[in-house]
Amino acid sequence: MCRHLAYLGAPVTPRELLVEPPFGLYRQSWAPRTQRYGTVNADGFGLGWYADGDEVPARYRRAGPIWADASFADLARVIRTRALLAAVRSATEGCAAGETAAAPFAAGRWLFSHNGAVDGWPAKLDALAALLPPAELLALEARTDSALLWGLALHRLRAGAGLGEALAGAVADTAAHTTGRLNLLLTDGRTLAATAWGDTLHHRTLPDGAVLVASEPFDDDPAWTAVPDRSLLLAGPDGITVRPL
Template identity: 35%
Template structure:
């Protein structure tokens, strides 16, 4: 998080590929510990570069799965409950992008959340609402179908209110065992998303990088922009696609919104 040339902490002040170079409206880290299915969360409204506790945690915490995010608000308040990642049970969720004209459509979207899940919504962001809509549409049972239904619903509501391009997103969600990443936007010009090549391939390309010898064959990074400029390491997720990082064979396939 802090060591690469283009670390997430660096991106909080100088992102190269985001909608804005400055992501100073808070940050968050979620991670899983052995024997506990509920992930830990550390979130702050401080800019990531200014929080000394973040460096301490990053240096000492060890986990098989991290999810981290630096925030640039699209209009909702700068407060801890609006910082990503969001958590519900053993699930984590982070999002880049936005629901366009959110103030216009939010009432219709909120009413679609399962009443049993609704009390868990703590903040006011479109990102957290998207998470709870995906949970409502079956994230626990079938994550891909749930996110496709969530996006289809948001687009339907947006278009009913005259919004031309209702949704812009890259989303990453995980249950602690697998990780799902989605890249989609209504206009087909989505935020960037990249993943790393197989560790064995990267080692062959860069045998002189000591860090690569410490990684397992199952290691993958999914990022909004590359953390380094090492050739052959980073592959862009195609437009309107999703990926699944899991033990064994990973998945990359086309993403299609569905009518919920």
């Protein structure tokens, strides 16, 4: 399992969203409060963010735990961004280790994360993998269930699908072949989409209109709203909508 968070709004530092909150993603790497599978998220982490005037996000990923990386503390303090996606990883059995296996995955203007696991990885997922053209399958960034899910969503994005359509399609493809926990998170820096499928997901709108979507709340503010299981969330300048998958 993993924990992830996305933000859209006024410029902030990653430190304000990930480190300073009492139960932020930084703390969730060793003490998540609502994680149902696994106990720590120390198998890597990643941060993706967008700079003003550049639609292609930057990424910082490492194979070790977030608390052990001194460079992350400096980056989180000085970066300012209007949109970010961050994740801490608890690796699925049988999946590759290393920096390339840590979310967020990226292509062009998109950032993607997966919180969960695909049952049957890797031995029983040949039919699912066969949905991708061979060149796209070979181009997957890591040998993990998350990278395969990203490949399924990315194939749709490149064909012109919207963020929500791409995630819903990836979930439908996977559910047609196997079971699993498929909490997916995707952003292009202006809007974001997320699925709740087998694990917790919450959203919150801040007083200034900024939007947060996270595996679990980073504080005890009652403004956090739980997303029902098997739902698709869409968020952007016009607010947040949630509908059944």
